[in-house]
Amino acid sequence: MAVSNSRPEPTAEDIKTYYRDMLLIRRFEEKAGQLYGMGLIGGFCHLYIGQEAVVTGIQAVQEPQDTVVTAYRDHGHMLACGMDAKGVMAELTGRSTGYSRGKGGSMHMFSREKKFFGGHGIVGASASIGTGLGFAHKYNEDGGVAVAYMGDGASNQGQFYECLNMAALWKLPVLYVIENNKYGMGTSQERHAAGQLYKRGDGYGVPGEQVDGMDVFAVREAARQAFDYIRSGKGPYLLEMSTYRYRGHSMSDPAKYRSKEEVQKEKEERDPIERLKALLPAYKISDDDLKAIDKDIKQIVNEAAEFAMESPEPHVDELWTDVLIPVKE
Amino acid sequence: MSVNILMPALSPTMTEGTLSKWVKKEGDAVKAGDVIAEIETDKATMEVEAVDEGVIGKLLVAEGAENVAVNTPIAVLLEDGESAADVNIAPVSGGSASKGATSDDAAPMAACSLPRAEPKGDVGGSALYSGSAGGFVEGQRIENREILVAQGHILPPPVFDETGFAATVETMTVREALRNAMAEEMRRDEAIYLMGEEVAEYNGAYKVSQGLLDEFGAKRVIDTPITEHGFAGLAVGSAFQGLKPIVEFMTMNFAMQAIDHIINSAAKTLYMAGGQLGCPIVFRGPNGAASRVGAQHSQCYASWYAHVPGLKVVAPWSAADAKGLMKAAIRDPNPVVILENEIMYGQSFECPTDEDFVIPIGRAKIEREGKDVTLVAFSIMVGKALEAAKKLEEDGIDAEVINLRSIRPLDTYTLLQSLKKTNRMVTIEEGWAFSGIGAEIAALMMAHGFDDLDAPIERVHSADVPLPYAANLEALALPQVDEIVHKAKKVCYAA
Numbered sequence: 001m002a003v004s005n006s007r008p009e010p011t012a013e014d015i016k017t018y019y020r021d022m023l024l025i026r027r028f029e030e031k032a033g034q035l036y037g038m039g040l041i042g043g044f045c046h047l048y049i050g051q052e053a054v055v056t057g058i059q060a061v062q063e064p065q066d067t068v069v070t071a072y073r074d075h076g077h078m079l080a081c082g083m084d085a086k087g088v089m090a091e092l093t094g095r096s097t098g099y100s101r102g103k104g105g106s107m108h109m110f111s112r113e114k115k116f117f118g119g120h121g122i123v124g125a126s127a128s129i130g131t132g133l134g135f136a137h138k139y140n141e142d143g144g145v146a147v148a149y150m151g152d153g154a155s156n157q158g159q160f161y162e163c164l165n166m167a168a169l170w171k172l173p174v175l176y177v178i179e180n181n182k183y184g185m186g187t188s189q190e191r192h193a194a195g196q197l198y199k200r201g202d203g204y205g206v207p208g209e210q211v212d213g214m215d216v217f218a219v220r221e222a223a224r225q226a227f228d229y230i231r232s233g234k235g236p237y238l239l240e241m242s243t244y245r246y247r248g249h250s251m252s253d254p255a256k257y258r259s260k261e262e263v264q265k266e267k268e269e270r271d272p273i274e275r276l277k278a279l280l281p282a283y284k285i286s287d288d289d290l291k292a293i294d295k296d297i298k299q300i301v302n303e304a305a306e307f308a309m310e311s312p313e314p315h316v317d318e319l320w321t322d323v324l325i326p327v328k329e
Numbered sequence: 330m331s332v333n334i335l336m337p338a339l340s341p342t343m344t345e346g347t348l349s350k351w352v353k354k355e356g357d358a359v360k361a362g363d364v365i366a367e368i369e370t371d372k373a374t375m376e377v378e379a380v381d382e383g384v385i386g387k388l389l390v391a392e393g394a395e396n397v398a399v400n401t402p403i404a405v406l407l408e409d410g411e412s413a414a415d416v417n418i419a420p421v422s423g424g425s426a427s428k429g430a431t432s433d434d435a436a437p438m439a440a441c442s443l444p445r446a447e448p449k450g451d452v453g454g455s456a457l458y459s460g461s462a463g464g465f466v467e468g469q470r471i472e473n474r475e476i477l478v479a480q481g482h483i484l485p486p487p488v489f490d491e492t493g494f495a496a497t498v499e500t501m502t503v504r505e506a507l508r509n510a511m512a513e514e515m516r517r518d519e520a521i522y523l524m525g526e527e528v529a530e531y532n533g534a535y536k537v538s539q540g541l542l543d544e545f546g547a548k549r550v551i552d553t554p555i556t557e558h559g560f561a562g563l564a565v566g567s568a569f570q571g572l573k574p575i576v577e578f579m580t581m582n583f584a585m586q587a588i589d590h591i592i593n594s595a596a597k598t599l600y601m602a603g604g605q606l607g608c609p610i611v612f613r614g615p616n617g618a619a620s621r622v623g624a625q626h627s628q629c630y631a632s633w634y635a636h637v638p639g640l641k642v643v644a645p646w647s648a649a650d651a652k653g654l655m656k657a658a659i660r661d662p663n664p665v666v667i668l669e670n671e672i673m674y675g676q677s678f679e680c681p682t683d684e685d686f687v688i689p690i691g692r693a694k695i696e697r698e699g700k701d702v703t704l705v706a707f708s709i710m711v712g713k714a715l716e717a718a719k720k721l722e723e724d725g726i727d728a729e730v731i732n733l734r735s736i737r738p739l740d741t742y743t744l745l746q747s748l749k750k751t752n753r754m755v756t757i758e759e760g761w762a763f764s765g766i767g768a769e770i771a772a773l774m775m776a777h778g779f780d781d782l783d784a785p786i787e788r789v790h791s792a793d794v795p796l797p798y799a800a801n802l803e804a805l806a807l808p809q810v811d812e813i814v815h816k817a818k819k820v821c822y823a824a
Contacts, residue, residue: 030361034380037337039399044341049362067570101603108601117569117606122593128559129594132566139522139548139572146566162559169554246362252340254373267362322604323638324475325662329487329689 010217012283015276018060018216020293022052022273025076027301028085029247032075032092035305036251041092045106048076050214050246053272054179055080057219058147061227065142067133069117069126070149072107073179073245077149081116083109085304095311102314103322124157126150127176131163134174134236145173145230153184155197161204164236168204171235175226176201178238179213181245186257198240206236213241214270244270331411332381333402336390339368339375346370347395348403357385365404383408474691478738479638483777486740487689494681504674506648507537510655511575513684515545518573521659522549524564525577525614534579535615535674561587561612565594568610568664575659578614581630581668587612588633595664596639611658613667616644617708617759618807620672624795629760631707634666635737635769641690642736644668646711648678650734653688661690668736670709693740695747699729702817703747705770706757707733710789710808714757717813726821736766744770745778752783753820757813762790787816 029047036045048055051073059080062068070077078088083099091098091109099109107121117133120126130148137144154160155178167174178200184192198208207229211222219241226237244266248255255263280290336346350367353359359379366377386407390397397403465471467485477484501509515521527534529542529552542550553560557578564574578584584591595608618627634642641663645651651669658665696711697718706714711732718728729747733740748754754774756767767788774786792806818824 027361030378030380033378034337037339037377037399038335039338042341069566099603100601100605103603104601108598110598110602110606112605117566118598118602120594122589125562125590125594128562128590129566129569131559132563132568133570134566135563136567136570136572139567140570159558159562162554162556163563165554165556166559166563252343252370252372252375254375256373320476320479322600322602323479324641325599325604325607326473326475327661327663327690329470329474 008221010279010283012285014060014217015279015283015285016289016293018053018056019273019276019290020297021056021059021080022216022276023293023297024085024300025052025056025079026273027297028079028089028304029075031301031305032089033247033251035089035093035308040309041106042094043105044072045092045251046073046249047247047251048073048245050266050271051179051181051243052076053216053219054177054213054241054243055149056272057216058175058177058223060216060220061224062147063144063227065115065137065144067115067117067137067144067146068149069130069133069146070119071123071126071151071154072119072121073151074107074109074119078109078111078114078116078119081111081114083111083114083116085300086307089304089308090311093308093311094313095308096314096318097307097311101318101322103318123154124150124159127154127157127160127163130176131167131172131174134167134172135170137173138170143231145175145227147175147177149177149179151184152178152180152182152189152193152197153187154178155200156184156192160200164201164204164206164238167236168201168206171233173230174236175223175230176206176236176238178240179243180240181243183245183249183257185249186253186255188257196240198238201236201238206238208238208240210240210242213243214266214272215275216272331386331408332383332406334365334377334379334404334406336397336399336401336403337368337377338399339370340372343370343372343399345396345398348390348392348397349374351388351392352376353385355385355388359383359385359406379406381406384411386411475738478691483741483745485742486692489689489692491688491694494683494686497682498679499682500677501648501680502675502677503645503648503651503669504535504537504539506652506678506680507655507669508539508541510652511538511659512541512544514656514659515541515549520571521573521575522551523575523577524551524553524560526553526555526579528552528577533577535671537669537674538577557583557586558590562590562594564610565590565608568595568608569598569606571609573609573611573659575611575613578612580626580671581614581616582626582628584612584614584630591634591640591664591666592637596637599663600639607662608664609662610664611655611667612664613655613658613669615671615674616668617670618796618803621798621800621803623798627796629668629758629791631668631736631758631760632765632769634668635739635766639664640737641665642668643690643734644708644736645734646673646706646708646732648676648680649686650688650694650732652680653686654690654734656687657690660687665690668708673709688734690735691738691740693734693743694732695729695743696732697728697730699727699751701727701751702753702755702821703729703731703744703751704755704757704813704817705731705733705744705767707736707766708759710757710759713808713810714813716810717817720810720814721817724818724823726817726823728817739769739773741773741777744774745781748774748778748781752781753817754782755787755789755813755816755820757789757808759791759808761793762788763793765790784820784822787820789813789816
């Protein structure tokens with residue numbers, strides 16, 4: 001295991017920022033779970049609770065020109081990219097004000113403005129699309145890096161290796177992030193993956209590192225070093241984030257494949273938000289400071305839920321739009 | 330303020346459940362994430378977690394209660410300082426879960442901006458073909474054509490004056506026409522690049538990309554490893570960022586490894602993104618049977634791709650088709666599949682040299698005018714249909730031959746106009762019959778041209794077997810001129 005040792009000291013401002021970013025994701029997801037329970041969100045809904053430190057730490061050291069793509073557990077990534085909670089929640093409820101006008105749903109949202117390229121429901125697709133985003137960064141010489149997130153389950157898809165090969169051959173600026181939450185749906189890592197995931201790039205000469213994905217500062221520093229490597233023109237880099245999802249694979253997953261004790265232990269010992277809170281006294285951050293943030297987040301999430309419930313469903317004409325871009329005759 | 334905790338829906342299909350166990354009791358403090366109850370759904374036993382912080386004021390549903398409807402209040406959560414006595418425990422109707430009103434004017438997005446590549450469609454309903462194409466006349470420019478076609482309207486094809494390009498032509502092979510089209514477009518637009526197996530240093534497995542590496546360099550003409558799924562997905566990702574990839578598959582048979590990205594990533598994303606994220610990409614390569622290469626290298630994929638909304642599919646026959654359709658595909662802001670044909674690559678035709686010779690996608694060409702029977706074909710089968718028409722002429726039957734050029738969108742209008750004239754139709758394709766292009770055309774003609782039909786439509790197609798290797802069996806399996814002649818006579822009741 002190659003965990004980074006040299007980490008710049010966090011500042012009080014960092015702690016407050018990441019606390020806020022992670023809490024926004026957690027509270028948003030809890031609210032999404034609640035709206036799902038009320039029947040306001042349909043279909044599949046994959047919550048990111050427990051994994052907040054991964055996107056928060058990586059986003060913290062991205063450059064504005066960088067692009068992001070992920071799979072279907074994507075709400076956290078959208079919020080981290082700066083997409084508006086209202087637009088995300090309204091898409092979850094299938095309303096006209098959602099990021100995809102209600103036509104994409106939980107797994108399919110995009111924001112060209114925020115450089116978030118989805119939101120893909122096919123496991124493994126984000127590896128290839130992310131490699132293509134990296135290809136475009138290099139083609140356009142814009143200095144950007146593509147961050148391609150995938151789960152531990154997706155890391156077994158063949159297209160991931162096809163893309164590691166091309167990205168390494170052509171030295172594409174791509175950061176592959178395997179969010180290893182230990183289960184590909186209900187199949188544990190022990191049962192689905194031979195060997196270590198962070199070594200999966202070895203055959204292609206793509207360096208890999210295993211990182212404590214429940215520690216936002218460990219994530220940030222690993223990502224910083226990976227970005228430095230990639231931006232120096234050396235090609236892609238792979239980070240395996242050791243993390244954990246508290247909820248089931250989707251809302252309808254009773255998660256019988258793991259014990260309550262295991263979940264409880266992760267929550268008690270590794271929770272990314274609680275670990276950040278433990279740093280507060282040393283940085284002289286008061287409970288009142290946090291309470292102000294909590295209140296703020298609660299308001300953002302409640303407003304997002306209100307917006308998502310009050311917005312109208314898409315106009316019936318929207319059934320037909322956006323299949324093809326019209327061509328001028 | 331107190332909050333009602335409602336019976337949650339824990340799966341997309343759950344409408345009611347059994348409250349099998351209360352984990353918390355009245356008076357217990359809970360924080361977000363605490364398990365408060367267990368519920369048996371239609372699928373499994375699930376835990377219900379608290380979303381808000383507070384104290385359980387009252388349990389409204391007894392442990393063991395069955396058939397508790399989703400959204401029934403099951404408990405009351407008190408906030409700091411409240412007591413159960415303060416709270417009015419009237420059950421809350423499911424009204425809080427009712428959907429927002431559908432409005433004719435969607436509220437403007439207050440939260441985020443959604444730039445879209447096109448205007449909103451405002452057409453509803455679907456009109457049957459009446460011969461006047463729903464009020465549209467030939468030569469008229471039509472807005473929202475894509476939407477109208479999707480809704481089942483039969484529209485005159487896009488305007489195109491092909492004769493205007495006949496003044497300056499050059500004889501060239503289909504291969505050269507394809508290459509010239511790519512080169513001309515790559516000179517116009519730096520965002521276009523060509524990617525595929527053997528396209529660069531080898532000059533193309535079938536020499537279609539001959540010379541392109543020399544002219545455009547390795548940045549824009551890229552040899553890939555043999556890795557179709559990966560490079561198709563990579564190209565799609567780059568197109569999302571605004572590049573315009575031309576993805577060559579050594580044959581369309583190999584594109585089956587990549588079809589997930591062609592359909593799930595390229596064709597569907599614009600819709601799933603509410604119009605924000607287009608995918609300007611061309612997927613191309615030889616399609617259908619070559620010669621004696623067996624079942625795995627010989628399939629026609631026309632009906633596979635034509636099935637999918639969000640894709641356009643074209644199939645050139647002549648050099649002019651190849652050049653004009655390739656240029657249209659590259660300039661199109663949507664994903665386009667070009668089904669080429671290996672046997673046609675080496676055949677020569679006169680081809681317009683004008684750089685603006687761009688054939689509109691969705692417009693068929695009448696290759697031979699006739700009055701007795703309409704032969705509808707695409708790709709290599711256009712040549713066979715023309716040969717059949719010659720033979721039919723000897724027997725006094727005057728066949729009209731339509732070269733579809735585009736499979737999706739299909740120029741149904743031109744087919745119906747021809748049927749109105751000939752009252753008889755034979756479709757010809759290299760693919761299998763089941764769910765094939767001929768089946769679709771027959772259905773459309775029946776629906777919109779029933780009164781014009783004097784005989785059931787006949788279909789010429791490959792035998793319903795994987796393509797055999799042996800020369801005699803291969804010839805038996807593939808559509809031949811004699812069979813076209815036979816079926817044309819049959820619909821003319823002259824057989």
